[in-house]
Amino acid sequence: MTTEEVISKLGLNSLSKFEHREVVGVFVSDMLSDVMAGAKSGNLWVTVQTHKSIIPAANLVDVSAVIITGGKKVPQETIDLATQHDIAILVTELPTFELVGKLYALGVVTQ
Amino acid sequence: MSDCQHQWAMVHLRFGFMVYERCSHCNSLRTHFSEEDVWDEYREGDCTYMVVENAQTFVFDLACTKCNHVEKYDNLMGLLYCTGCLPDCKVEILRQEYAAKRIFLLVAFGHVPETQTNRISQEKLDILTEHFNQRRDTSRSTVKIVPFNLIDKLSVCRGEFIHDVGMLSLEPPEERKPLL
Numbered sequence: 479m480t481t482e483e484v485i486s487k488l489g490l491n492s493l494s495k496f497e498h499r500e501v502v503g504v505f506v507s508d509m510l511s512d513v514m515a516g517a518k519s520g521n522l523w524v525t526v527q528t529h530k531s532i533i534p535a536a537n538l539v540d541v542s543a544v545i546i547t548g549g550k551k552v553p554q555e556t557i558d559l560a561t562q563h564d565i566a567i568l569v570t571e572l573p574t575f576e577l578v579g580k581l582y583a584l585g586v587v588t589q
Numbered sequence: 590m591s592d593c594q595h596q597w598a599m600v601h602l603r604f605g606f607m608v609y610e611r612c613s614h615c616n617s618l619r620t621h622f623s624e625e626d627v628w629d630e631y632r633e634g635d636c637t638y639m640v641v642e643n644a645q646t647f648v649f650d651l652a653c654t655k656c657n658h659v660e661k662y663d664n665l666m667g668l669l670y671c672t673g674c675l676p677d678c679k680v681e682i683l684r685q686e687y688a689a690k691r692i693f694l695l696v697a698f699g700h701v702p703e704t705q706t707n708r709i710s711q712e713k714l715d716i717l718t719e720h721f722n723q724r725r726d727t728s729r730s731t732v733k734i735v736p737f738n739l740i741d742k743l744s745v746c747r748g749e750f751i752h753d754v755g756m757l758s759l760e761p762p763e764e765r766k767p768l769l
Contacts, residue, residue, distance in 0.1 A: 509753050511647040515602055519725045534670040535751050537693050538732060540725030
């Protein structure tokens with residue numbers, strides 16, 4: 479599955495400019511340290527964090543997209559930094575639990 | 590010298606806090622890792638150290654999954670990303686140069702003040718770089734980790750560490766002041 483398919487199937491909104499890519503599993507965490515330690519290349523990172531520091535962390539471990547849940551407002555500087563690094567910032571009004579359930583139902587599971 | 594084509598993995602992970610302390614007498618800064626959320630003020634000689642920042646983070650070593658060689662990172666305080674605050678800074682110049690080649694630049698810091706005299710070796714930084722590149726799709730971009738001494742003016746650097754600052758606050762984090 480690709481980021482394009484995930485966006486389309488879950489009705490996510492894209493905030494940054496990026497190239498679509500293959501999605502490999504999901505990583506759920508609101509801590510940068512957790513992501514640096516455990517996320518894998520291609521993972522969708524699901525979080526409520528919106529600070530610009532999520533972008534270097536996402537880039538370091540090469541996630542396929544950052545999905546920000548709960549309708550959180552994302553600062554423009556976070557979006558700009560994401561575009562600069564070709565990182566997908568996707569947002570949804572759904573809470574994390576519901577989004578993760580929908581991802582699981584789509585067959586996007588951590589490998 | 591080993592001829593193993595190392596495949597690095599993080600081992601000995603410990604989650605905790607990066608504690609930044611400043612002396613109210615001489616203004617010197619020191620950092621250390623603690624598994625506990627400490628905010629205690631203490632005296633040491635003429636100095637009185639108070640915690641100025643307590644960021645959640647983790648420490649780790651790297652081990653080769655093929656030959657079991659372990660590379661220790663006891664003194665790695667954190668990875669900082671350049672925010673381009675000083676256009677003439679060597680790190681900013683390098684960052685722009687690397688960005689054109691789709692290389693993502695990060696700056697490795699050791700603990701203060703030890704790191705100023707006992708820097709993390711280039712070999713260790715290269716291994717750290719290799720580890721993060723092994724974890725990513727390098728056809729898209731790569732990572733390069735450089736030493737902090739490339740930063741021209743540490744005292745005014747507004748680069749930001751990839752640490753979890755203010756995790757317990759519901760308010761958006763304020764712009765951080767230079768810590769060093």
